[in-house]
Amino acid sequence: MLELSKVSKLFFPGTPDEKAALIGINLTLKPGDFVTVIGSNGAGKSTLMNIISGVVSPDSGDVRIDGNIVSELPEYKRGRWIGRVFQDPMAGTAPHLTIEENLSIAYVRGKKRGLSFGITRAKRAFFQEQLKKLGIGLDNRLRAKVGQLSGGERQALSLLMATFTEPQILLLDEHTAALDPARAELITRLTESIVREMKLTTLMVTHNMEQAIRLGNRLIMMDKGRIILDIDEQRKKDLTVEQLLREFENISGHKMADDRVVFG
Numbered sequence: 001m002l003e004l005s006k007v008s009k010l011f012f013p014g015t016p017d018e019k020a021a022l023i024g025i026n027l028t029l030k031p032g033d034f035v036t037v038i039g040s041n042g043a044g045k046s047t048l049m050n051i052i053s054g055v056v057s058p059d060s061g062d063v064r065i066d067g068n069i070v071s072e073l074p075e076y077k078r079g080r081w082i083g084r085v086f087q088d089p090m091a092g093t094a095p096h097l098t099i100e101e102n103l104s105i106a107y108v109r110g111k112k113r114g115l116s117f118g119i120t121r122a123k124r125a126f127f128q129e130q131l132k133k134l135g136i137g138l139d140n141r142l143r144a145k146v147g148q149l150s151g152g153e154r155q156a157l158s159l160l161m162a163t164f165t166e167p168q169i170l171l172l173d174e175h176t177a178a179l180d181p182a183r184a185e186l187i188t189r190l191t192e193s194i195v196r197e198m199k200l201t202t203l204m205v206t207h208n209m210e211q212a213i214r215l216g217n218r219l220i221m222m223d224k225g226r227i228i229l230d231i232d233e234q235r236k237k238d239l240t241v242e243q244l245l246r247e248f249e250n251i252s253g254h255k256m257a258d259d260r261v262v263f264g
Contacts, residue, residue: 001201007051010059029201034202034218035203054074083170085172087174088178089154098146099146172206192215213241229247
């Protein structure tokens with residue numbers, strides 16, 4: 001489904017700020033995999049997501065989706081395969097537009113040109129049906145400006161927008177980190193439900209180790225641009241945060257900051 005082969009990325013080459021963000025990354029996700037990604041700041045997690053989504057191009061290596069090499073395709077052309085939710089609830093939506101206008105834009109993303117952004121009665125009914133699944137009352141607020149929504153409501157909307165066109169791959173970039181604990185738990189539950197129902201192949205970056213262990217069927221740990229640990233579903237079932245911290249220290253040679261055990 002998703003395959004990265006020997007992917008590397010160097011920022012600011014030949015300058016004092018030169019940084020190897022990714023070094024020879026090999027990563028394969030099978031259809032339906034839900035993989036959580038952890039690592040300290042600067043480990044390469046965001047660069048990994050940006051290369052998969054097409055925001056950044058790799059210096060070397062290939063990215064394949066469903067067998068197709070997409071390494072040189074721009075972000076908008078990968079919209080047919082990929083949905084993404086960002087950490088910032090303000091990202092991924094247009095605050096000056098209404099809920100239904102945002103949904104209408106997402107509805108045609110990655111589809112053939114010529115489809116209208118216009119909101120028909122049939123579209124509105126479809127949007128209401130999808131919003132109702134969130135269970136937070138947005139189905140009764142289609143004409144509300146998105147900028148008026150709370151952070152949790154916007155993130156729930158972003159999650160719906162990223163998935164209701166049925167992408168093959170869902171990228172979650174610390175999408176609960178900016179929310180208060182109650183809203184973060186709501187978005188986590190919605191994420192689990194949507195991923196399970198749609199059988200989405202999912203890659204989720206998080207700083208919350210408990211969340212990384214609890215969610216999904218696989219966990220990978222990154223450090224200094226490399227994948228240093230890949231834990232399968234069977235081993236993940238009995239894993240604890242303390243064990244994960246020890247593994248990180250043993251492999252990387254340094255400790256992960258305590259404030260990264262639970263973040264968001």
